[in-house]
Amino acid sequence: PPGFWYEQEKDEWVLLLQGEAIISYRNNDKVLMKTGDYLLIPAKRAHRVDMTSIDPPCIWLAIFFPSCT
Numbered sequence: 001p002p003g004f005w006y007e008q009e010k011d012e013w014v015l016l017l018q019g020e021a022i023i024s025y026r027n028n029d030k031v032l033m034k035t036g037d038y039l040l041i042p043a044k045r046a047h048r049v050d051m052t053s054i055d056p057p058c059i060w061l062a063i064f065f066p067s068c069t
Contacts (some may be wrong), residue, residue: 019058
């Protein structure tokens, strides 16, 4: 939802299988992801998805795991 920040208890590794997306962090950093890009989002780092492509549709693989730090 607009304005909602995710802050998971686990680390999240994300791979963009298709399309494009923009991930934003609460500190105003933004990451443009394209097909094949991956990202590690540490546990409790506030983030949200600001944009996903429609054509081609955005397809993610997200893996959550206990924080190593």
